[in-house]
Amino acid sequence: MVEQILKLDKEIVSEIILENRCYQRVTELCELGTRFPGTKGEKLAREYILKEIKSYGYTPKVEKFEHLGWKRGISEVKIVEPVERELLSISLAGAPSTGKDGIDGEILFLGNGTPGEFEQYKDQIKDRIVFVTSLAPLGQCTPPRQCHRRTKYGRAVEFGAKAFIFMNSQAGMLPQTGSTRQNMTGEIPAVTIPFEEGELLKNLISKGPVRVKLVVENETFTNQSGNIVAELPGKKGDEVVIIGAHYDCHDNSHGAQDNGTGVAILLELARIIKNTKIKLEKTIRFIFFGVEEMAAIGSSFYVKEHQDELDKIHLYINVDGLGSGGKIFDTQGFDDLSAYILSISKELNYQLKIPNPAFSGDALAFVFGGVPVAALKRSGSPGIFNFKGSINNEDRGWGHTSADTLDKIIPSSFYESAILAGRTLIRAANHNGPIAKYRCKKEVANILKHYGMDEVLYYMKWPTIPIESKY
Numbered sequence: 131m132v133e134q135i136l137k138l139d140k141e142i143v144s145e146i147i148l149e150n151r152c153y154q155r156v157t158e159l160c161e162l163g164t165r166f167p168g169t170k171g172e173k174l175a176r177e178y179i180l181k182e183i184k185s186y187g188y189t190p191k192v193e194k195f196e197h198l199g200w201k202r203g204i205s206e207v208k209i210v211e212p213v214e215r216e217l218l219s220i221s222l223a224g225a226p227s228t229g230k231d232g233i234d235g236e237i238l239f240l241g242n243g244t245p246g247e248f249e250q251y252k253d254q255i256k257d258r259i260v261f262v263t264s265l266a267p268l269g270q271c272t273p274p275r276q277c278h279r280r281t282k283y284g285r286a287v288e289f290g291a292k293a294f295i296f297m298n299s300q301a302g303m304l305p306q307t308g309s310t311r312q313n314m315t316g317e318i319p320a321v322t323i324p325f326e327e328g329e330l331l332k333n334l335i336s337k338g339p340v341r342v343k344l345v346v347e348n349e350t351f352t353n354q355s356g357n358i359v360a361e362l363p364g365k366k367g368d369e370v371v372i373i374g375a376h377y378d379c380h381d382n383s384h385g386a387q388d389n390g391t392g393v394a395i396l397l398e399l400a401r402i403i404k405n406t407k408i409k410l411e412k413t414i415r416f417i418f419f420g421v422e423e424m425a426a427i428g429s430s431f432y433v434k435e436h437q438d439e440l441d442k443i444h445l446y447i448n449v450d451g452l453g454s455g456g457k458i459f460d461t462q463g464f465d466d467l468s469a470y471i472l473s474i475s476k477e478l479n480y481q482l483k484i485p486n487p488a489f490s491g492d493a494l495a496f497v498f499g500g501v502p503v504a505a506l507k508r509s510g511s512p513g514i515f516n517f518k519g520s521i522n523n524e525d526r527g528w529g530h531t532s533a534d535t536l537d538k539i540i541p542s543s544f545y546e547s548a549i550l551a552g553r554t555l556i557r558a559a560n561h562n563g564p565i566a567k568y569r570c571k572k573e574v575a576n577i578l579k580h581y582g583m584d585e586v587l588y589y590m591k592w593p594t595i596p597i598e599s600k601y
């Protein structure tokens with residue numbers, strides 16, 4: 131069996147590099163238009179994936195679900211005091227409208243919106259417009275989700291703010307979007323502004339009170355979406371390893387890295403592994419999730435609908451936002467899985483780091499389900515810097531902005547991600563027995579509490595879709 135793994139290794143490495151089809155896949159996905167939930171591009175992306183995966187000999191199915199869709203309208207943000215000036219802005223996804231007359235109020239700047247900053251000023255938040263940056267400063271946010279956009283938004287709502295302004299912490303005149311809530315409309319209007327507009331606001335605030343007026347219009351509707359599932363049966367059919375990537379992206383973005391890269395990696399691994407005709411121990415399930423960018427809705431529905439078989443899923447590998455930077459495997463607080471991943475890293479002769487768990491996106495849906503999760507991620511922001519900062523891990527780089535385009539993908543880094551995902555996947559699929567312990571409800575709760583996620587989830591009001599471990 132070791133020979134078969136080595137044969138698969140060679141196939142994966144040579145096909146990924148020599149064929150260079152991953153990059154071509156991302157190019158084609160970016161040409162479909164935005165893949166934001168509810169758009170034509172979202173449907174085209176599903177059709178594209180189905181056509182591709184069928185051509186490799188799979189019989190995929192679409193597991194449909196309905197969710198609350200959201201469509202962007204106008205966003206006008208104007209400083210009205212001490213000067214008059216309009217700011218470049220867009221709405222955060224899922225945020226409500228202000229009504230025609232808008233909302234007018236005094237801004238309260240809460241820095242990076244860390245738990246400490248909210249705590250310090252919580253008595254002043256009521257009826258103010260809370261303004262924070264997108265930064266998650268290292269050391270002040272444990273877990274990093276304490277400084278996630280949705281946690282900051284949730285804290286602003288909890289303490290009575292009437293609107294929320296989110297500023298990109300990285301330069302480049304680009305607003306950074308993202309969702310406000312999961313499958314529900316946000317309670318207060320929320321807009322996002324570029325770094326430079328935020329700096330202007332901060333300067334004015336340092337001199338005295340600043341009032342702004344927001345006029346925002348958005349729409350909600352019911353969207354039909356779906357997860358695409360394709361299976362490669364193993365010798366032990368009911369033992370499963372899943373590799374998943376979301377195919378949607380934000381409406382302001384081409385979604386090249388986030389997550390054209392993940393979709394391309396799954397497609398290529400599905401093609402290459404099947405072509406070898408090697409049968410591994412466990413079944414490999416390739417899942418292309420819908421609606422991740424509205425707070426992991428597709429994966430949450432998947433975990434909810436498959437609750438009876440969650441203990442048969444021996445590993446979930448999440449592939450999201452790759453194509454540049456270093457590589458890390460986030461094992462989401464499953465310590466026994468970290469040991470396994472590090473042993474693979476040694477076998478691959480690849481220096482792999484396990485970061486502090488971030489509990490993000492589709493990975494978190496599986497954590498709730500008790501399933502061991504390894505999320506392959508990028509470390510370090512790709513090629514973006516501030517005049518006031520440096521390349522770091524504290525913000526999302528070009529992600530969620532209109533600059534998440536093909537040109538940001540670094541081919542060598544993209545190959546590396548695909549190869550690492552593939553070589554880990556085949557080893558996990560060929561592992562005899564469980565890879566890490568399946569967690570019951572109490573153990574999942576303990577992991578989340580241990581990392582301070584119970585508080586984060588409270589402010590995020592997450593999950594809105596009820597998902598939990600089988601036992």
Ligand SMILES: [Zn+2]
Pocket residue numbers: 376388389422450451491
């Ligand atoms: Zn993503």
